[in-house]
Amino acid sequence: MTSYSQETIRDLMAGTLPWPQTRRIMSAYKDEDRFWKALAVLQDRVAWADPILLPISEHLFIAQTAGGRVTKCECGHEFGDYRQNWKLAAAVLVRDNDALLREIYPTSDLPDPEWMELREFLCPSCGVIHEVEACAPGYPVLHEFQPDLEGFYADWLGRPLPAEG
Ligand code: ZN
Numbered sequence: 542m543t544s545y546s547q548e549t550i551r552d553l554m555a556g557t558l559p560w561p562q563t564r565r566i567m568s569a570y571k572d573e574d575r576f577w578k579a580l581a582v583l584q585d586r587v588a589w590a591d592p593i594l595l596p597i598s599e600h601l602f603i604a605q606t607a608g609g610r611v612t613k614c615e616c617g618h619e620f621g622d623y624r625q626n627w628k629l630a631a632a633v634l635v636r637d638n639d640a641l642l643r644e645i646y647p648t649s650d651l652p653d654p655e656w657m658e659l660r661e662f663l664c665p666s667c668g669v670i671h672e673v674e675a676c677a678p679g680y681p682v683l684h685e686f687q688p689d690l691e692g693f694y695a696d697w698l699g700r701p702l703p704a705e706g
Contacts, residue, residue, distance in 0.1 A: 576698060589617050592703060594690060600664075601627070601671045603690065605703055610690070616667035623690070628682050631662040631671065637678060654678075 583602065584593050591604040591613065600615040603623040612620040612627040620627035636642050637658040642651050645659060652675075660674040660682070674683060694702040 587615050587617075589613075594702065595693070597627075598671055600669045605705065609705060614664040614667060614669065614671070616664060616669070618664050618666035626682065628662045628672070630665075632665040632668075634661040634663065635659070636661070 579596070580593055583596055587593070587602075589604075591606045593602045593604050594610065595603045597603060597612065602613050602615070603610055604613040606613070606619070608619075610623045612623045612625075614620070620630040634641075635658055636645060637654050639651060639654060642654060642659065646652070656677060657675055658678050660676070661670050662672045662674070663670050676683075691702050694700055
């Protein structure tokens with residue numbers, strides 16, 4: 542079974558690995574400790590000590606804190622219980638007119654703001670963009686990531702989720 546060093550995983554996550562190598566690692570999905578190495582890299586990167594349970598996106602994690610399992614920004618900002626939609630606790634920039642869309646599409650054709658808007662969900666503390674949704678105006682805010690943490694740990698990782706508290 543192939544195993545990759547923490548440095549390689551770090552490069553992979555930073556997007557600095559050449560594509561063929563990236564693809565090889567991605568296809569070595571059975572690498573059991575890949576997840577733990579990735580987690581160790583992320584834990585290294587954040588300034589706080591709460592254990593990261595699961596990365597949600599590049600700068601957003603589910604972490605085990607004294608106040609329970611919360612969605613937490615790399616900067617330390619907490620969005621509340623991980624089962625709740627963190628986007629509702631985020632700062633939102635809605636790009637729903639030509640001027641605001643032009644900032645994203647400086648040289649290409651603009652989407653018609655009658656039909657599509659971009660919603661940027663930002664951390665209210667550090668301002669990093671955690672997610673961007675492109676959707677029809679008025680479309681409800683999505684919460685596509687509702688992980689079954691217990692199941693993921695037990696079935697996929699073969700380890701129980703660290704106890705809460
Ligand atoms: Zn932040």
